[in-house]
Amino acid sequence: MKKIALAGAVVGLGLLVACQPAAQKAEAQKPKKKLSKYEKFKIAFYQNQDKWQKYCSNEAQLVPQGISIEEFKKAMLATIKFPPGGKVMGDWKRGEKLFGDPKKGGRSRRGNCYACHCGDPQIIACGNIGPSLRGYGKRGIDPKQTYMRIYNSWAFNPCSAMPRLGYWGVLKPEEIADIVAFLHSPESPINR
Amino acid sequence: MGKRALLALGLFAGGAVVGTLAVAKEKLPEHLRELLELGMHPGHVFVDEGRDYYHNLKGPNGKTCATCHGQDGAKLEGAYAKMPRYYKDIDKVADIDLRILSCMTKYMGFDPKDKKFRKEYDKKLRVPLATYVASLSNGMKINVEIKHPKEKEMYELGKKIWFTRAGAREFSCAMCHTVLAGKRIRLQGLPNPVKAKSYNHWPAYRFGSDRMWTMEDRVTSCFKAYFLFTKRWDEKKDWVKKPPLYSKEVIAVELYMKHASNGGIIEVPGLLR
Numbered sequence: 001m002k003k004i005a006l007a008g009a010v011v012g013l014g015l016l017v018a019c020q021p022a023a024q025k026a027e028a029q030k031p032k033k034k035l036s037k038y039e040k041f042k043i044a045f046y047q048n049q050d051k052w053q054k055y056c057s058n059e060a061q062l063v064p065q066g067i068s069i070e071e072f073k074k075a076m077l078a079t080i081k082f083p084p085g086g087k088v089m090g091d092w093k094r095g096e097k098l099f100g101d102p103k104k105g106g107r108s109r110r111g112n113c114y115a116c117h118c119g120d121p122q123i124i125a126c127g128n129i130g131p132s133l134r135g136y137g138k139r140g141i142d143p144k145q146t147y148m149r150i151y152n153s154w155a156f157n158p159c160s161a162m163p164r165l166g167y168w169g170v171l172k173p174e175e176i177a178d179i180v181a182f183l184h185s186p187e188s189p190i191n192r
Numbered sequence: 193m194g195k196r197a198l199l200a201l202g203l204f205a206g207g208a209v210v211g212t213l214a215v216a217k218e219k220l221p222e223h224l225r226e227l228l229e230l231g232m233h234p235g236h237v238f239v240d241e242g243r244d245y246y247h248n249l250k251g252p253n254g255k256t257c258a259t260c261h262g263q264d265g266a267k268l269e270g271a272y273a274k275m276p277r278y279y280k281d282i283d284k285v286a287d288i289d290l291r292i293l294s295c296m297t298k299y300m301g302f303d304p305k306d307k308k309f310r311k312e313y314d315k316k317l318r319v320p321l322a323t324y325v326a327s328l329s330n331g332m333k334i335n336v337e338i339k340h341p342k343e344k345e346m347y348e349l350g351k352k353i354w355f356t357r358a359g360a361r362e363f364s365c366a367m368c369h370t371v372l373a374g375k376r377i378r379l380q381g382l383p384n385p386v387k388a389k390s391y392n393h394w395p396a397y398r399f400g401s402d403r404m405w406t407m408e409d410r411v412t413s414c415f416k417a418y419f420l421f422t423k424r425w426d427e428k429k430d431w432v433k434k435p436p437l438y439s440k441e442v443i444a445v446e447l448y449m450k451h452a453s454n455g456g457i458i459e460v461p462g463l464l465r
Contacts, residue, residue: 037436041415045441046394049358057364058358061371106378115377125378159357161367168360 002089010138052076058158064158076155080148080166083173088147088180096120096189098175111179116162120189129161137184137191147180224399225465235397235461238404242324245317249368251300257321260299265328273458274331278340285346285439287446289408290438314437322406323395326460334392334458336451343447346440350448353441365414365445391453393462400465409450411442446450 035043049057055072064072082088099113100106106114106123111121118126119133126132135140136146149156150172151166164173171179182188227234246257246265261267276287282294293313295303304310338347357364368377373384383390395406405413416434436439 017203034255037434039438041433041435041441045356045358045415045435051354053357053362057352058360059355059366061355061357061364061366062275127377127379129372129375160374161362163361163363178258 028144033059052154062159064163069158072158073155076152076158076164076167077148080155081173083149083177088143088177089184090174090177090181092181092185093179094175095178095180098171098179099182102189110175111165113179120185122189133183133190135191137186137188143180143184145177146183150176150179216426218350228463230460233397233461233463234399235395235404235463238320238323238395238397238422239327239461242320242322242327245321248323249317251296251302253301255300257295257300262434265325268328270329273309273332273335276346276443276450277336279445285340285342285443285447287408288325289318289406290443292318292321292325301439317408318437319395319409323404323461326395326458329458330460334389334450334453334456336447338447338451344356345456346447347451348446349440349445350446353445354448367428381454385449386452389453389456391462392456392458394461395460398464404461405445408442410436411445413435415442419455447454 050071052064052075055067056062058065061068076112084089096102098108099121100108100111100117102120102123106120106125108114113122113133114126115127116127117131117133118128119136120135150171152164153160154164154167155160163170166173166176183190185191212390222233243264246261247263248256250256261305271287275291276285278285279291279294279404281298282292284290296302296313302309302313338344343377354365357367369383369385373382373383373387380428392406394410395404397404412434
């Protein structure tokens with residue numbers, strides 16, 4: 001009996017000793033070597049570029065090469081996630097701030113939609129790269145379709161100039177729902 | 193016509209919007225225009241500063257730039273028109289910023305690993321010296337040749353980067369400056385620098401940021417501002433990565449753009465928004 005206990009103790013001790021350096025090693029590996037500026041840039045520019053962007057990195061820019069458009073759209077559609085509960089319309093007032101805060105002349109660090117689209121007629125400083133969104137809610141477009149276009153525009157227009165805001169996580173699904181509400185709600189300045 | 197109509201509307205709206213519209217007109221602010229009419233260009237301060245460094249800044253071994261290149265840059269006339277190009281002594285394709293740095297470390301005796309010197313060069317000496325040396329080529333045609341294999345390699349890299357779409361905003365250089373050229377981001381018209389040969393007025397004084405920029409600053413800050421948004425809403429990380437100065441990618445893009453501007457007549461320093 002004593003012997004077994006002793007053996008057990010020895011084995012336990014051995015295990016402890018054996019495990020400790022391993023644990024320490026794991027801890028020592030955690031704080032990685034600080035990356036230089038150039039290495040960080042290389043990660044951001046080369047490694048973080050996803051394969052869909054590679055298909056679009058050609059001289060035509062707006063047409064994917066090396067993959068069929070149907071396949072491209074299908075893969076992009078599969079990435080779209082909906083907010084919990086599947087509610088694609090949120091609060092339009094919050095959406096207005098994300099779209100472009102009227103108090104700041106339509107600027108926003110998040111959505112920044114006025115850079116390319118016109119919307120609220122009060123905000124004149126709007127770009128003409130994308131189509132104008134004035135009166136968008138009256139066009140009879142399904143809000144779900146709008147949501148999907150904002151989440152991943154490349155599911156409809158591969159390689160378009162519009163960023164895939166939801167895909168990259170620039171906007172949360174709930175935030176996109178707020179913007180959809182801003183576009184569709186009859187009270188919002190876009191439709192008034 | 194469209195812009196004028198917009199301007200009229202802007203005056204009605206008043207307030208903050210007018211500020212943005214003034215920029216949209218792509219004209220100089222009043223005080224700068226007056227200065228120009230008087231023959232005073234804010235960029236000329238940098239040319240004078242650069243001339244001062246050129247003649248008076250002594251390296252650890254007692255040489256100044258003028259020791260080799262002659263009084264008032266006599267031997268540097270036309271050098272900027274051919275940059276960036278391959279240099280045998282450093283075995284690299286160098287643009288003006290890197291060329292001056294390697295001259296200082298190789299021939300003037302500065303230590304390339306001395307952090308204090310590097311900081312001083314990057315922040316203080318680089319821009320005036322580059323502006324001064326560039327201004328020596330005023331009135332000449334840009335003539336970048338791609339002959340050496342390293343130049344060819346860099347040109348291909350630059351062309352590839354020009355069309356590479358990256359970052360969370362899916363941007364590439366070509367997206368704005370080739371495909372969407374002529375349209376507007378907000379009210380800022382997008383130029384086509386390749387077609388317009390607008391390399392000829394760089395380094396330029398930008399009154400938006402109120403300082404002189406070389407093309408190196410321009411390219412790195414383009415990367416920072418438009419390309420590489422990597423932050424996600426659930427991560428609190430620095431989401432902007434810009435390449436450090438003198439990196440291969442920056443010089444490659446410069447080479448691509450300047451080669452496209454061949455034939456443009458150099459007018460340095462430029463004056464831009």
